[in-house]
Amino acid sequence: MGHRVIVMVAALLAMLNPASAWAQSEAREVLEQAAEAMGGLERLQALDNVVYTGFGQRAYYQGGGNITGDPQAPMKWQQLVDVQRTFDFASGPWPGGRALYQERWGQEFPFAGFFGLNFERRTTMQLHRELLDHPLPALLAALHSSTTLGQFTQEDGLLVVPFTLSNGGTRAWLAIDPVTHLPRFSRWVSGHANLGDLTTTAWYSGYLPFAGVQLPMGLRQELDWRRTTNLMFQVDSYRVNVVPEHLPRFPLPMLAERTPPPQAQVTALAPGVWDVRVDGAGGPVMEFADRLVMFEAYGGGAQTLLRIDAANELVPGKRVEAVIVSHHHFDHTGGLRAAVSRGLEVISHRGNEGIIRDMATRPAMHFPDALARNPQVLQFTPVDDVLVLEDAMRRLEIYRVIEHGHMPDAVFAYLPAERLMMEGDLGDEAWQLHWWGSAYRANIAHRGIDPARNVAVHGTGALSIDETLANTRRQIAAAVQYCATAEGGGRYVMGCPVQYDVDGPVALVPR
Numbered sequence: 486m487g488h489r490v491i492v493m494v495a496a497l498l499a500m501l502n503p504a505s506a507w508a509q510s511e512a513r514e515v516l517e518q519a520a521e522a523m524g525g526l527e528r529l530q531a532l533d534n535v536v537y538t539g540f541g542q543r544a545y546y547q548g549g550g551n552i553t554g555d556p557q558a559p560m561k562w563q564q565l566v567d568v569q570r571t572f573d574f575a576s577g578p579w580p581g582g583r584a585l586y587q588e589r590w591g592q593e594f595p596f597a598g599f600f601g602l603n604f605e606r607r608t609t610m611q612l613h614r615e616l617l618d619h620p621l622p623a624l625l626a627a628l629h630s631s632t633t634l635g636q637f638t639q640e641d642g643l644l645v646v647p648f649t650l651s652n653g654g655t656r657a658w659l660a661i662d663p664v665t666h667l668p669r670f671s672r673w674v675s676g677h678a679n680l681g682d683l684t685t686t687a688w689y690s691g692y693l694p695f696a697g698v699q700l701p702m703g704l705r706q707e708l709d710w711r712r713t714t715n716l717m718f719q720v721d722s723y724r725v726n727v728v729p730e731h732l733p734r735f736p737l738p739m740l741a742e743r744t745p746p747p748q749a750q751v752t753a754l755a756p757g758v759w760d761v762r763v764d765g766a767g768g769p770v771m772e773f774a775d776r777l778v779m780f781e782a783y784g785g786g787a788q789t790l791l792r793i794d795a796a797n798e799l800v801p802g803k804r805v806e807a808v809i810v811s812h813h814h815f816d817h818t819g820g821l822r823a824a825v826s827r828g829l830e831v832i833s834h835r836g837n838e839g840i841i842r843d844m845a846t847r848p849a850m851h852f853p854d855a856l857a858r859n860p861q862v863l864q865f866t867p868v869d870d871v872l873v874l875e876d877a878m879r880r881l882e883i884y885r886v887i888e889h890g891h892m893p894d895a896v897f898a899y900l901p902a903e904r905l906m907m908e909g910d911l912g913d914e915a916w917q918l919h920w921w922g923s924a925y926r927a928n929i930a931h932r933g934i935d936p937a938r939n940v941a942v943h944g945t946g947a948l949s950i951d952e953t954l955a956n957t958r959r960q961i962a963a964a965v966q967y968c969a970t971a972e973g974g975g976r977y978v979m980g981c982p983v984q985y986d987v988d989g990p991v992a993l994v995p996r
Contacts, residue, residue: 508636512646515637515661516628522666524698529625532698533575533726541565541704541718545592548713549679549815553894554840556711562593565718566604571732572622577612580629580650581622584611585733595891595920595980597913597960602967602978610736614655614675618687620668620701626650627659643669656851667692667699676852678785678819679844684709687716696725710843747788749795752946754938755903757879760946761795763788765915768942769907770796771900774876776806779829780898780907781942782820786855789820793827806830807866807874809883811909812895813837817942818844825863826855834885835867836894868896884932886911889924899934905947906936912953914944918967919960923985925953957987 520526545551545561552558568588577583589604596602616622626632627648635647643660650657658672670688677683686709691702700723706716749767752760757772761779766788768780777796782789797804808824810833811817818841825831825845833841842863849857866872872883880902886895889911897908912925929936939953940946948956961983968981984990 509634512634512637512648513628515644515646516624516634516659518666519624519659519661519668520628522699523621523624523668524694526628528697529621532621533573534732535572535574535621535698535700536569536724536727536732537700537720538567538569538722539718539720540568541716542593543590544713544715545594546815547677547680547683547708547715548711549813549818549840552890552892554813554837554843556839560714563590564593565590567606568718569733570619571727572616572619573735574622574625578652579626580632580652581613581616581626583735584616584622585609585735586611587733593979595918595964597910597916597918597920599917599967602918608733613650613652614657614673617655617657617671617673618685618706619704620659620671620689621698623657623659623671624668627657665692674851676849676854678854679815679821680710681822681847681849681854681857682851685715693723695723698723698725710847747791749791751795751799754905754940754947755900757800758900758903758905759796759799760940761792762946763791765945766942767792768909769898769900769905769940770799770805771879771881772800772803773874774878775803777803778807778809778874778881779805779824780809780940781811781817781909782808782824783817783909783942785819786823789823790827790855792820793824793829807832809833809896809898810837810841811897811942812886812892813840814892814910817909821845822849822854822856825861826859828861828864830864830866832866832872832883832896833868834894834896835869838865838867841865882932882934884928886924886928887931888927889921891921897928899932899936901934904935904937905940906934906938906950907940909942911941912939912957913941914948914953914956915941916943916956916960918964919957920964920980920983921985922957922961922983922987923989925957926987927989954987961986 520529542562545563550561566589571585572582574582586609589606591604592601631651633649637644637646644663645658645660647658660670662669668689670686672686674682674684686707688705689701692699702720704718708715747763749761749763754760759770761767761770766783771778793805807830821844845863868883870885874881882899883896886897899906936950938947938949964983971978
């Protein structure tokens with residue numbers, strides 16, 4: 486009955502708008518030629534399942550986790566191994582079916598937690614937009630009767646068909662090679678906490694026939710932000726119509742758990758200074774004569790707005806008007822756009838200005854966020870070496886971080902009267918491994934400051950300096966042990982051997 490209604494509505498729209506119907510007809514012809522090239526439309530629509538395996542690399546934080554925000558900074562990659570993706574076309578929801586994605590991944594750079602290095606097998610259920618990164622489900626979804634096609638255009642000699650899925654109105658594009666008629670790329674837009682509307686183009690290469698179906702062996706994804714290559718993947722096998730007993734089990738649909746909304750936790754650290762954090766991450770809010778200043782816009786827009794709103798209740802008549810951003814990494818700037826939407830001045834190292842402007846000026850028309858709903862012009866204040874915020878009430882010193890390869894363009898802050906230091910990724914309580922353990926003490930010594938307590942972005946709140954250094958020693962020891970274990974098993978891990986203890990670089994041993 487539902488299919489008949491869709492067909493009747495489509496016929497009525499064609500009568501009312503013949504030009505649109507003609508455009509859809511032309512676009513459908515292009516897609517049907519692609520289906521014929523891939524093995525025939527009937528053949529594709531009759532598939533029960535397709536499974537591929539392979540390996541590859543994925544950009545860490547879409548390129549937002551590199552050592553600096555410079556577009557020429559070296560990319561950090563995640564290694565993907567033991568990947569298996571199962572497309573279920575027989576029982577999955579349409580258009581496009583469903584997929585079970587399974588992989589093991591590990592960071593190809595020094596990382597602070599075992600979860601990023603242990604190659605634990607992870608499984609994810611995928612639906613709708615998540616299936617548009619492969620030509621088979623993308624083409625089947627585009628050709629589904631509920632999908633709306635647009636007028637095809639040309640891009641670099643390829644025929645590009647726009648289409649809109651009925652489930653949620655996802656807009657996407659599929660490019661067809663006019664010579665081979667095989668899909669060359671698919672494209673879609675998704676929402677991103679740091680970058681607003683993020684357009685991904687998935688490129689396909691190296692088609693081979695499997696059981697009469699042409700499928701690509703090479704998969705590569707490119708972002709519209711800095712033309713970042715987000716994924717490089719090589720398929721090493723396809724299987725078509727696998728018998729059910731050889732397939733992984735798809736999880737049963739689960740009712741969404743009702744979890745209480747996150748709350749901001751406010752802890753007084755000194756008169757006019759509070760630690761405000763959400764879900765184990767945050768930093769100080771400091772009162773000045775005429776405003777409040779917050780450290781870090783961590784996590785995401787909702788998390789940062791919760792912190793700002795909680796801070797704005799602390800002192801009648803004073804509001805947060807500035808945020809100090811320790812460094813550009815996408816977890817530490819996940820709430821930057823939300824902070825800008827409130828008109829906050831952004832204070833950070835001068836080397837971060839370019840990427841911060843990237844984040845604050847990108848549109849979010851398809852997936853509106855706080856900044857799209859309340860547009861504001863970025864106010865950026867750079868830190869070169871030292872920046873002091875001072876008035877009759879308080880003095881805050883903001884310093885450039887030295888000797889820290891994880892984040893060369895970083896800052897930390899210090900309240901001299903309160904002897905309180907605040908930082909992101911210098912002496913973090915929550916880390917399991919530390920590869921740059923001398924940086925914390927080196928920065929204290931270099932600046933000639935005398936902190937009694939430290940507030941790390943990752944953690945529970947303020948700790949004594951002794952506690953912070955004890956955590957760092959434990960994290961360094963864990964990294965040394967990890968390197969020894971890996972080397973004992975014949976693996977040589979990036980970051981090993983550990984180069985620092987809490988006092989500085991370790992002595993070199995002739996090898």
